[in-house]
Amino acid sequence: DIVVVGSLLVEHIFFIDRLPDLGESFPATRYVIGPGGKGANAAIATSRACHNNPDKADTATGEPGVDVKVRMIGAIGDDGEGKYMLKALSDSQVESSGIRVEKEENTGKAFIMVEETDESRDNRLIYTLGANSVISPYDFKTADTLSNAGAPPDLIISQLEVDMKAVERILETAGKANIKVLLNAAPANNILTKLYRNLTHLVVNESEAAILSGFDLADIKSENFEEIAKMFLGYGVENFILTLGKGGAFYANSEGSDLIKAFEVESVDPTGAGDTFVGAYAAEYVRMQKAQEFWDIAKAVKRANAAGALAVTKAGGQTGIPWANEIDDFMAA
Ligand code: ADP
Numbered sequence: 001d002i003v004v005v006g007s008l009l010v011e012h013i014f015f016i017d018r019l020p021d022l023g024e025s026f027p028a029t030r031y032v033i034g035p036g037g038k039g040a041n042a043a044i045a046t047s048r049a050c051h052n053n054p055d056k057a058d059t060a061t062g063e064p065g066v067d068v069k070v071r072m073i074g075a076i077g078d079d080g081e082g083k084y085m086l087k088a089l090s091d092s093q094v095e096s097s098g099i100r101v102e103k104e105e106n107t108g109k110a111f112i113m114v115e116e117t118d119e120s121r122d123n124r125l126i127y128t129l130g131a132n133s134v135i136s137p138y139d140f141k142t143a144d145t146l147s148n149a150g151a152p153p154d155l156i157i158s159q160l161e162v163d164m165k166a167v168e169r170i171l172e173t174a175g176k177a178n179i180k181v182l183l184n185a186a187p188a189n190n191i192l193t194k195l196y197r198n199l200t201h202l203v204v205n206e207s208e209a210a211i212l213s214g215f216d217l218a219d220i221k222s223e224n225f226e227e228i229a230k231m232f233l234g235y236g237v238e239n240f241i242l243t244l245g246k247g248g249a250f251y252a253n254s255e256g257s258d259l260i261k262a263f264e265v266e267s268v269d270p271t272g273a274g275d276t277f278v279g280a281y282a283a284e285y286v287r288m289q290k291a292q293e294f295w296d297i298a299k300a301v302k303r304a305n306a307a308g309a310l311a312v313t314k315a316g317g318q319t320g321i322p323w324a325n326e327i328d329d330f331m332a333a
Pocket residue numbers: 205206242243244245246247248249262263264265267270271272273274275277304305306307308309312
């Protein structure tokens with residue numbers, strides 16, 4: 001089983017064709033509500049990558065999906081938006097008994113203004129973490145706080161959108177209990193250097209890689225991937241993954257390294273590509289572990305590239321996140 005620890009936010013997206021002046025008010029041209037937060041996105045992406053789309057069972061290629069349970073740990077408020085998040089998770093078959101309902105807090109939320117004209121599309125975003133901010137290091141003192149009904153998970157996935165000290169505690173506790181961890185270091189922040197050795201997987205995009213490594217972004221873009229990888233592998237990271245948008249993804253571990261090209265698609269909305277990549281990669285890692293297959297990182301990265309490519313072809317953070325059979329079909333095409 002896979003446990004995802006992280007943030008849950010409801011996104012309220014207002015589309016406008018110009019910014020309101022001070023004191024002015026007018027209706028948005030369009031309004032969309034959607035589930036979000038890096039934790040919830042990763043949980044949904046991972047769960048979908050582990051299961052076939054229940055609405056499209058007839059198009060399944062015969063593969064039964066991965067059949068791994070995905071469970072989320074996090075916090076919401078006792079409000080309609082909290083219920084909205086629970087529904088979004090259960091629609092994607094994420095198990096949510098690890099999500100605390102905080103009576104005194106609001107569910108985290110983001111207000112996004114998208115200024116949309118024929119020529120351009122600009123985002124302005126404010127958010128409040130609300131209940132997400134109650135997640136603390138004390139929640140993860142022992143390995144059973146990370147376990148699913150007593151059994152240690154096959155993998156824990158975390159991002160950095162909850163308290164850093166809590167994430168560091170998760171890495172410490174998982175490390176002591178020998179539980180594998182995937183860290184998607186987003187939003188970028190530095191973790192204690194000694195904790196890198198507790199990471200089975202570190203997944204970063206280019207700007208996160210720059211902040212974590214201290215390398216210039218320009219240096220990273222000039223394809224200095226091996227050197228960055230060397231630094232993180234030197235810290236003790238087992239598998240290092242650098243996602244490169246339409247450039248695909250670079251991987252490195254003690255066996256070798258390679259750049260795996262992206263699938264060519266028309267990008268409509270790049271949001272959520274990273275979370276989707278992480279979910280598909282994690283699902284494939286756990287599938288190989290369970291099947292006692294040799295760890296084929298190149299194969300996992302290729303599958304994650306396929307999921308990421310599918311994600312950018314659809315508008316809206318979560319609508320584009322593919323299920324296992326949709327990734328299969330895309331890769332077979
Ligand atoms: P993030 O969303 O975290 O910034 P990236 O932009 O690097 O992450 O995207 C993650 C992955 O999604 C990439 O490694 C790639 O596999 C896929 N992807 C992203 N953008 C595209 C694109 N335009 N075309 C094809 N694949 C893409």
